[in-house]
Structures are given as C-alpha cells and as structure tokens.
Amino acid sequence: MDQDWADLPMQEDMSSDDDGSPETVPVPRALLPHLEQSAILLDIDGTLLDLAPTPREVWVPPGLAETLNRLLERTSGALALVSGRSLNDIDLIFAPEQFPAVGGHGAEMRVTADSKAVATHAPPMDKELKRRLAAIARLSPGILLEDKGYSLALHYRLAPQTEQAIYEAVSLIRADLPNAPIEVLPGKCVCEIKHSGFTKASGVRELMTHGPFKGRRPLFIGDDVTDESVFAIMPDLDGLAFSVGRRAKGVAGHFDEPGDVRQWLTRLLDGEKAA
Numbered sequence: 589m590d591q592d593w594a595d596l597p598m599q600e601d602m603s604s605d606d607d608g609s610p611e612t613v614p615v616p617r618a619l620l621p622h623l624e625q626s627a628i629l630l631d632i633d634g635t636l637l638d639l640a641p642t643p644r645e646v647w648v649p650p651g652l653a654e655t656l657n658r659l660l661e662r663t664s665g666a667l668a669l670v671s672g673r674s675l676n677d678i679d680l681i682f683a684p685e686q687f688p689a690v691g692g693h694g695a696e697m698r699v700t701a702d703s704k705a706v707a708t709h710a711p712p713m714d715k716e717l718k719r720r721l722a723a724i725a726r727l728s729p730g731i732l733l734e735d736k737g738y739s740l741a742l743h744y745r746l747a748p749q750t751e752q753a754i755y756e757a758v759s760l761i762r763a764d765l766p767n768a769p770i771e772v773l774p775g776k777c778v779c780e781i782k783h784s785g786f787t788k789a790s791g792v793r794e795l796m797t798h799g800p801f802k803g804r805r806p807l808f809i810g811d812d813v814t815d816e817s818v819f820a821i822m823p824d825l826d827g828l829a830f831s832v833g834r835r836a837k838g839v840a841g842h843f844d845e846p847g848d849v850r851q852w853l854t855r856l857l858d859g860e861k862a863a
C-alpha cells in the first residue's frame with residue numbers, strides 16, 4: 589500500500605461520542621484505491637442487518653447483496669462475513685448469494701464464496717448437555733432455542749424478564765460439569781453456550797492466513813460483545829476496527845446503526861459521488 593491507513597482522511601460523519609470527542613470512519617473515496625490491499629470483514633446481525641425480534645425475521649434490504657458482491661470483486665475475493673450464525677444459516681439469509689465467511693463464532697470457516705468449509709473446529713455439543721440446556725426454554729414460551737449443532741443459543745428478546753433466570757440456570761448446569769470445555773457467550777438478548785476452543789478472533793486470525801486474505805489489512809465492523817475479541821486483534825493484523833451503535837474499546841470510530849454501515853459500503857464503491 590502506498591499510503592499508510594493512518595494517513596487516510598477520516599470523516600466525522602456518523603455521530604459524536606458522549607464526551608464530545610470526534611467519531612471517525614475513513615472517507616470512502618479515499619479508501620477506494622486501497623481496496624486491493626484490504627480485506628473487508630463484516631459482522632451480520634446489528635452491523636449489516638437491523639436487529640429483528642427473532643433470528644429468522646431478519647431481512648436483507650434490496651441492494652445489499654449486490655454491494656457485497658461488488659466489494660468481493662473489488663477486493664479480489666477478500667470480503668468475508670464474520671458471524672455468530674452458522675454457515676448454513678448465513679447462506680439461508682443471503683440466498684441465493686454466498687460469501688466467504690467465518691461462522692458460529694469461529695467454529696466454521698469458508699475462504700471463498702463457493703468452497704466448502706475449510707475448517708470446522710467444533711465438535712458436536714454433548715447430547716446430554718444440550719438436552720439439559722434446552723430444557724431452560726421451558727421457563728417461558730418467549731425463549732427461543734437456536735441449535736447450531738456445536739453450540740446452543742437461548743434467545744430471550746421476546747421474554748427479556750427471563751434473562752437472569754436463564755443465566756442462573758446455565759450456571760447451575762456448568763457447575764455440574766466443571767471440566768467441560770464450554771463457555772457462556774452473552775450477546776444481544778441471547779445466551780449462547782459454546783465450545784471454548786474458538787472465538788471470532790481465532791476464526792479471523794485463521795482466515796487471514798489464507799489467500800486472498802493473506803497479506804492484506806483487515807477492516808472489521810461489528811456491534812456486539814462477541815465482536816470485541818476481533819476489535820482487540822486488529823492492531824496485530826495492522827487492521828482497523830469500527831463498532832456500530834456504541835464506541836467500543838479500541839475502535840477507530842463508530843457508526844450509529846446498520847443503515848449507516850450499508851450506506852458507507854455503497855459509497856465505498858461509488859467513489860465519484862462520495863463526499
């Protein structure tokens with residue numbers, strides 16, 4: 589890259605922080621010439637897509653898949669979705685399109701849009717453990733189970749009053765299994781129990797060892813607690829991180845909402861019209 593990212597002009601365009609300090613993202617037109625040296629890594633829920641009451645109700649707005657495909661082309665394939673969702677679920681949401689992706693919080697990875705998963709780090713969750721965790725959903729009809737095979741998510745967006753009871757019930761089960769290699773991942777109105785051997789950060793680190801990602805500088809955008817592990821490794825990879833909805837620790841700037849991220853990605857491609 590001719591110019592260091594630190595020299596990229598940044599714009600104070602999305603909002604200002606609580607303390608009045610500027611919030612910055614690179615000016616899309618200035619970043620455009622650097623796409624051949626960049627890898628664009630995007631979280632899905634709460635970053636690319638607006639949150640919905642249930643996981644199945646998310647909606648891919650018209651034009652988004654086309655924008656992602658064009659960016660995939662401009663980066664010679666170095667664009668990936670980095671999600672807590674399984675690859676299978678990601679593909680259903682974006683059908684008929686497919687994108688390179690890290691899925692299941694690093695459990696699965698696909699380096700090109702049409703390849704099979706090249707890495708699956710997660711053994712299936714123990715059946716008895718899953719059965720016990722799934723029984724927690726009996727606390728309320730508003731608790732939804734999402735079975736990813738290697739992990740189980742308990743969604744309580746429709747029953748927010750059950751949050752504490754869910755975490756207490758999960759703790760009791762974990763206390764019975766002190767040596768099980770599992771961890772509890774809190775997300776937005778979701779409590780996920782997963783194998784502890786992988787994270788989004790480990791998935792991204794591995795993705796970045798494969799062509800066409802290898803040797804590029806990652807630009808990651810995410811919104812959730814589960815994205816913080818990726819924010820934290822961006823300096824190691826000489827990359828930049830941006831958060832959505834709040835200014836997370838270690839990020840270069842933030843977007844207010846997913847609509848701002850989508851607009852920024854479109855403007856990235858539309859160099860001439862970009863401000």
Ligand SMILES: O=P(O)(O)OC[C@H]1O[C@H](O[C@H]2O[C@H](CO)[C@@H](O)[C@H](O)[C@H]2O)[C@H](O)[C@@H](O)[C@@H]1O
Nearest residue numbers: 632633639640641642643671672745776777778
């Ligand atoms: O890493 P992400 O791509 O952001 O995925 C995180 C989780 O997203 C989904 O759940 C979240 O979004 C749902 C739809 O907006 C919402 O109803 C739910 O409350 C959120 O937690 C997905 O279902 C999970 O598997 C992902 O881990």
